[in-house]
Amino acid sequence: MAVAAYRARFIAFACHAARLLRIAITEAAMGTRDTDRNTRIVLAARPRGEPAAGDFRLEQAPLPVPGEGQVLLRNRYLSLDPYMCGRMNAGRSYAKPIELGEVMDGGTVSEVIDSRHPDLRPGDLVLAHGGWQTHALADGRTLKRKLDARVAPPTTALGVHGMPGFTAYAGLHEIGKPRAGETLVVAAASGPVGATVGQIAKLQGARTVGIAGGEAKRAYLETLGFDVALDHRAPDFADRLRDACPDGVDVYFENVGGAVFDAVLPLLNDFARIPVCGLVAHYNDRAPPPGPDRMPLLMGQVLTRRLTVRGFIQHDFIALYPQFLREMGGWLAEGRIRYREDIVEGLENAPRALAGLLRGENFGKVVVKL
Numbered sequence: 001m002a003v004a005a006y007r008a009r010f011i012a013f014a015c016h017a018a019r020l021l022r023i024a025i026t027e028a029a030m031g032t033r034d035t036d037r038n039t040r041i042v043l044a045a046r047p048r049g050e051p052a053a054g055d056f057r058l059e060q061a062p063l064p065v066p067g068e069g070q071v072l073l074r075n076r077y078l079s080l081d082p083y084m085c086g087r088m089n090a091g092r093s094y095a096k097p098i099e100l101g102e103v104m105d106g107g108t109v110s111e112v113i114d115s116r117h118p119d120l121r122p123g124d125l126v127l128a129h130g131g132w133q134t135h136a137l138a139d140g141r142t143l144k145r146k147l148d149a150r151v152a153p154p155t156t157a158l159g160v161h162g163m164p165g166f167t168a169y170a171g172l173h174e175i176g177k178p179r180a181g182e183t184l185v186v187a188a189a190s191g192p193v194g195a196t197v198g199q200i201a202k203l204q205g206a207r208t209v210g211i212a213g214g215e216a217k218r219a220y221l222e223t224l225g226f227d228v229a230l231d232h233r234a235p236d237f238a239d240r241l242r243d244a245c246p247d248g249v250d251v252y253f254e255n256v257g258g259a260v261f262d263a264v265l266p267l268l269n270d271f272a273r274i275p276v277c278g279l280v281a282h283y284n285d286r287a288p289p290p291g292p293d294r295m296p297l298l299m300g301q302v303l304t305r306r307l308t309v310r311g312f313i314q315h316d317f318i319a320l321y322p323q324f325l326r327e328m329g330g331w332l333a334e335g336r337i338r339y340r341e342d343i344v345e346g347l348e349n350a351p352r353a354l355a356g357l358l359r360g361e362n363f364g365k366v367v368v369k370l
Contacts, residue, residue, distance in 0.1 A: 036063050040133030041350060043098045047088050050358060055088065056104070056351045064137040066116045071140050073110035075130040078347070078368040079158035080106065080354050082255075082278055094313050104132035104350075107163060109147065109154045115140070125149065127157045132350055134370055152332060159365035160339040161328050163314060164192035169324045170317035171253060171275035172200055175310050180205030182250035185241075185267075187260045189226065190217040192339065192365035193277065197253045198226050199337050206251070209244050211260055213360050220363075224338060238263040248272075254279070265298070268305055276311040340364030 037060050044057040066072045087098050087105050098105055108130035112120050117140025120126070127145040130136035147154045152161060159165060176197075178184050184201045188194040189210030198208045202225050210226040212218050213233055221229035228244040230237060241263050248269035254261060255278035268274075302309060331337040342364045344353040350368050357366050 037061070038063050038133055038135040039347060040103050040131070041347060042101055042103055042132075043088060044100065046090060046100075047085070051085065051088060051351065051355050053351055058348060063135055066114055066137060069117050069140050071112050071117050071120050071138055071143065072114040073108070073126070073128055073130055073136045073138055074113045075108040075110045075128070075134055075136060075370050076125075077109040077155050077158060078106050078130075078132060078350065078370060079108065079163070080344075080350065080357055080366040080368060081164070082358060084354060085358055105129070106131050107158055108136070109157055110136065110138075117141075125154055127162065132347065134347065152329070155341055155343075155365075155367050156332070156339065158367055159192045159341060160196055160337060161325070161332060164365060165196050165328055166321060166324050167277050167314040168193050168196035168200060168253075169328065170314050170320055171277055171312060172197060172204075172251075173320060174317050175275035175308070175312060176201075176251040176253060176273050178204050178206035178251045181207070183207045183209065183245055183247060184251040184253065185209045185211065185245065185249050185264055186253040187211045187232070187256035188278075188360075189229070190220050190340070190363065191255075193255055194253070195221075195224055195339065195364075196337065199224055201251070202226075203331070203336060209241070209249075211241070211256075217363060220340070232260050232263075242267060251275075253277075265301060268301065268307060270305050272305065272307050274307060274309045276309060277314070342366045344368045346370075 039058070039060055042057050042059060043055065045055045047055045064072060084105060086093050087095060090097050108128050110126055110128040110130050112122050112124040112126065115121055120140050120143060125147040126143045127147060128136065128138055128143055145157070147157055156162065172178060176184070178201045184206045186194045186197045189198055190212040194210065198210050202208050208226045209228045209230065210221040211230050211232050212221055213231065215231060218229045218231040230240050230244060234240060245267050249264060249267045250269050250272050252264050252268065252272065252274045254274055254276040257279035301307060328337065340363065342362045344350070344366065347368060347370050353366055353368060356362060
């Protein structure tokens, strides 16, 4: 019995050593180091207003070992998105909050470096939910989308050809439903969701008005084919928006809130549709906005103009995802949809980049290169 037990322990040790050697070879081939450690950023404190450096903690952990059916991933690119701010808070939402000490949530483009799943091999590039860390353990059954860098840049799976692009596609398809000749307005129009909303609506024959912050972003919207591009920082923004929508607004794709929504509300036509996927202008608020209660005004407009206002999470319409992948893949290949990325170097810079994203400092889809 002692000999058998020793043999079993030796075999287990040898298998583990062989696995670490394979990982080391793979990592060396990819030009990385620290193959026995996982660098990660965890939530250290609940933010009070805008996320601050002290709300995060950078730490090291042993490299996880995959069990049966699992794979070990080396995260290559991390997506930063506004929803992460909500996940850092403990309040009720559509997804459970990140607990203190847990790795920050986030979608990733990841490379398989060790696999105990029959359909995944070292070197495969996959879309995953690896979080804010260099390595992640995943159930192979959840990794349903392999990526081919020869077909499209892998980072597009985190942006225009991924969750943000699908948010735009699903919100328009199921709620906005723009028709030819109608006027669609979208805020944060230089970001990954807003830019995609405007371009898809244009393909569907709508007249598109894009709103962004700053002259550079406003000018960028013109290159994407928006009929009108406006800067919400302009002192006469509300007047310019009114002039840009002489026939009113039929679809307002809401992902900002605040002063932009205040300017849009008086222009909404009867039976206008408002898909609501975000309210980034309020994510750092520590108290309700000052001023009189405007809820009666809003509800009065909803009633008298018979508005459709629907909040949604892109996963609500996940049945559309295969259709989205096909259509968006074709549009990208044909050059009918364009996109812009804002690449941040280094995991350690993710907290600063998230804070900048919530302030509107980014220009395009924010991706952290790990």
